[in-house]
Amino acid sequence: MDDHAFGPGTSGAGDADLAALQAQLVVFARELGMLYHLERARSRELERALRSIHETYLATMKALAQVVEAKDETTRGHLDRTQAYGLALARRIDPALADRPELAYGFFLHDIGKVGIPERILCKPGPLSEEEWDVMKTHPEIGAQIVEPIRFLGGATVVIRHHHERFDGRGYPAGLRGEEIPLPARIFAVADAFDAMTSDRPYRPARPVERALQELIGGRGTQFDPAVVEEFVSLVEEEGERLAAAVRAGSSSDGWSVDPTPGDLLGVGPP
Numbered sequence: 001m002d003d004h005a006f007g008p009g010t011s012g013a014g015d016a017d018l019a020a021l022q023a024q025l026v027v028f029a030r031e032l033g034m035l036y037h038l039e040r041a042r043s044r045e046l047e048r049a050l051r052s053i054h055e056t057y058l059a060t061m062k063a064l065a066q067v068v069e070a071k072d073e074t075t076r077g078h079l080d081r082t083q084a085y086g087l088a089l090a091r092r093i094d095p096a097l098a099d100r101p102e103l104a105y106g107f108f109l110h111d112i113g114k115v116g117i118p119e120r121i122l123c124k125p126g127p128l129s130e131e132e133w134d135v136m137k138t139h140p141e142i143g144a145q146i147v148e149p150i151r152f153l154g155g156a157t158v159v160i161r162h163h164h165e166r167f168d169g170r171g172y173p174a175g176l177r178g179e180e181i182p183l184p185a186r187i188f189a190v191a192d193a194f195d196a197m198t199s200d201r202p203y204r205p206a207r208p209v210e211r212a213l214q215e216l217i218g219g220r221g222t223q224f225d226p227a228v229v230e231e232f233v234s235l236v237e238e239e240g241e242r243l244a245a246a247v248r249a250g251s252s253s254d255g256w257s258v259d260p261t262p263g264d265l266l267g268v269g270p271p
């Protein structure tokens with residue numbers, strides 16, 4: 001075909017425009033690539049900063065819970081043990097629930113509200129008066145208020161607020177009954193009572209495991225959810241030795257996590 005059919009110089013100008021457009025596209029692609037890399041780097045930086053904030057916050061909360069525990073020498077080690085029992089039990093009842101990191105935090109932080117209870121009441125050696133009990137009974141609500149604003153702790157609040165409810169509705173603070181009590185709190189109540197019974201106290205020695213299980217069975221339908229007690233009895237019968245070893249070790253490689261990794265909350269691995 002004859003180029004001149006389109007008029008003189010038309011083809012040359014078109015080629016020049018095309019070349020310029022191509023050059024612009026190359027520059028544009030390079031800029032896009034640079035922007036993409038910049039964004040990736042910024043997003044990684046943000047992830048790191050967010051993880052660091054979460055870890056710092058959790059470390060603060062954990063320290064606060066340990067301050068409470070340290071004030072009462074009779075319950076030393078109670079937090080780690082109860083968390084281990086509670087997680088093992090939750091894993092049998094509802095594995096998806098047990099995998100949620102905030103459940104472990106709820107178990108560990110359940111008594112964090114005791115930071116708001118005056119020491120003369122919290123550490124009183126003798127029995128509490130009625131008024132003192134009324135003050136003591138505010139600790140679940142105080143704890144829930146401390147943790148509630150922290151969005152990523154989510155489910156931890158239900159354990160903290162409801163860990164003293166009873167299955168028959170005679171517990172506190174809300175007097176919830178049966179399945180009105182959130183399942184994590186029903187699970188926690190059994191783990192908590194078992195640890196209390198099998199630990200030494202100044203006024204009584206630790207009860208043998210068999211006796212503690214009998215007491216849990218006796219409390220079915222009144223203090224505890226009967227289905228949760230049954231599962232706990234099976235847990236101790238079938239996996240008691242493994243659980244005891246994991247508790248002694250403080251953590252375990254077989255999934256009995258006593259100290260969950262704060263980074264888990266973000267669903268991201270280490271940087």
Ligand SMILES: [Fe+2]
Nearest residue numbers: 110111163164
């Ligand atoms: Fe409590």
